[in-house]
Amino acid sequence: MTKRAGMVRHTPDEQRNEHSAQANTAEPMPVTATSAAAVPGSMHVAATHSRQPDLAAQHGATTPSVxxxxxxxxxxxxxxxxxxxxxxxxxPAKLNRIPAHLSMFHALPGEEIDSIRGVLAHxxxxxxxxxxxHDLLRLGRGVAYALKAPELFTIHAALRGRWLPWLTRQDLQPFHPHVVIQNKVDPxxxxxxxxxxxxxxxPWTAEASSLLLWHYEGGPWKLADEFPFAGLEHSAPGMAGNAAVTPAGGE
Structure with a gap:
């Protein structure tokens, strides 16, 4: 999900894994814990969802390499x-196919995986x-936590600059980091x-520890590589290889 001028655009799991979205529709407006207190009546939000084209079809993905x-x-x-x-x-347990996550980029070309690995390692x-x-976000049909850190925005801007020609409309939107804990429920x-x-x-504090690269598999994700934040002297290439991820919903 991304947010622009009070609007929300959902992440791949919300858009595809959890309700098999196939077309673009209107987007829900989020309400934060702070804004709800400040704006009377702001709890009344449209419950429509953004839907993007299927990722595999978008990239012509027929083999693991692409x-x-x-x-x-x-x-x-x-x-x-x-x-x-x-x-x-x-x-909803039947829709919970992937771990809790903070998405940075939603649909990069699989055929560029070697180049992408090199950029992430750097x-x-x-x-x-x-x-x-720092806050709660109310989606039309769910809830998320909002997160922020100067370093995160620096990393995102650097990656965006490197990958700009590849980015989808969704990934060209402003970056609003969040972790969804509920979606696809009754408003x-x-x-x-x-x-x-x-x-x-x-408000509380989490710690960013790595960059994760995933294969999108039409529902569940499969971990392709992990790039730990280990400092300049200890950084190493990706370590995860083709490790499989057990879906969070027990799928």
Whole structure:
């Protein structure tokens, strides 16, 4: 999901894995915990969804070498575990095919995987850094946490500059980092969860630990590589190889 002028554009799991979107439609407007308190009536939000074309069809993916690629930010265990726990609690189990994640790029060309690996390895030559989990976002049919860090925006801008000719319309939108913990539920259920979480929400800090590269497989994702943030002296090429990921929903 990305957000522009108060609008939300969903991530691949929300758009494709969780409701098999095939066409573009209107997008829901998010409400944050802070904005809901400041703007009377802002809890009333349209519950429509953005839908993008199928990724595999978009890139003509028929073999593993040309499957579309997704880049996410890897989080250290405490933060990742917290998001995973909340996603398991609140996400419809039958639709929960992938881990909790912070998407950076949603559809890179699979045939460019070697070049993409090289760029990610270069950008991973840095220390881990803190991420502020600073707000809640209410989607039309779900809830997400908003995150931010100067280093994250720096990395994203650098990668965007390198990959600009390849970027889809979705990835050309402004970058609004977030982690979805609920989606594809009845709007009333989403409002209830948002209100309950907002009452006790306090900003907290997670840690960014790596860049992750995934194959999009028409639903679940498969981990292609991981590039840990280990500092300039200890950085190494990707380590994950073709490790498989067990879907979070027990699929």
């Amino acid at each position: 499957r579309p690629l997704i880049v996410t930010l890897g989080l250290a265990a405490p933060g990742q575990q917290q998001f995973e726990q909340e996603r398991r609690l609140h996400f 950008e991973a030559r840095r220390e881990p850094f803190p991420l502020a989990v 009333a259920e989403a409002r209830t969860l948002y209100s309950r979480l907002s009452e006790g929400f306090r």
